[in-house]
Amino acid sequence: MADRLEVYRRLLRRYDLRRTQAKREAEERRQALYQQVPRLEEIDRQLQLLGVEMAKQAILSPQEMEQTLAMLRQTQQQLKLEKEALCQQHQIAPEAWQVQYRCPKCEDTGFVEGRPCSCFSQALVEEAYAASNLSHLLGEDTFDQFSLAYYSTQPFAGEHGSPRENMERILSVCLRFTKRFTKETEHLLLYGSPGLGKTFLCSAIAQELLQRGIPVFYATAPALFLQLEKEQFHEEEETEANGFFADLLSVDLLIIDDLGTEFFTSFTASRLFALINTRLLEEKSTIISTNLSLADLAERYTDRVASRLMGSFTALKFFGDDIRLLKKFAKQ
Ligand SMILES: [Zn+2]
Known part of the structure; x- marks a missing residue:
């Protein structure tokens, strides 16, 4: 990466x-x-x-x-x-x-009349894919494949509007985020009940950006913090300048999936804050998905983390009945 x-x-x-x-x-x-x-x-x-x-x-x-x-x-x-x-x-x-x-069009210079050759753009995409940590997710989870039909149109207890209306809004925010990615920095917090498509949308956004050759890094919270801890333990001198942590800070889009499922320590909390805060300051977009509620987030992580998440991220609340079973039956 x-x-x-x-x-x-x-x-x-x-x-x-x-x-x-x-x-x-x-x-x-x-x-x-x-x-x-x-x-x-x-x-x-x-x-x-x-x-x-x-x-x-x-x-x-x-x-x-x-x-x-x-x-x-x-x-x-x-x-x-x-x-x-x-x-x-x-x-x-x-x-x-x-x-x-290999490419007669640009004679392997990568450029034709000062503009990137199609082979060069393609190579950029492949590079970005390879570094994204997403290869296992890619393929099916794209915006084209996203179906609102799975979401109920009935009002949902304690919420405004139906899950379908809610998802329409979330989808439009995700599409807008993707479309404007290089022009403005935005941060997304996808939170709420599990089984409603949070990981799907993270993957759809990532794929769309990777297609444009934009480096994205995806990791679940447990994998990410485990790697950071290993690095902390083994090569302390390298961590800030050129290790995994530095990569997490510099990649164009960082996606942390399933925040809250990692083994929680004070180390996790401090790294999470450093990640979020530095990326905010450097205007690099971050997407965080979690099954926790905002109140749980505030309780589990420090106030510093919670205030960053609530102050600078576009919060998208997922609610409704788990659609995973519906999707499974639909496929059969
Ligand atoms: Zn070429």
């Missing part, structure tokens, strides 16, 4: 290597062909000399240029024909002389 700039740099280095290698391979192929048919090397050398000679003529003697040039062109033509015949005779394809770029 790394921030966008680092991913970008790494890709550029990879393209550079790819390009150098393609050129080297072409050169090796050429040398091998010369070995096979030595006359080809002579022809190529003569063609090169002719090229130089023609350029010289054009500068030195404008008057006689035409005549001399015509002669040189004729020789050039003869050599080319001879080369062609030799290649045919030895079954050497024209491509054997060319540099074989």
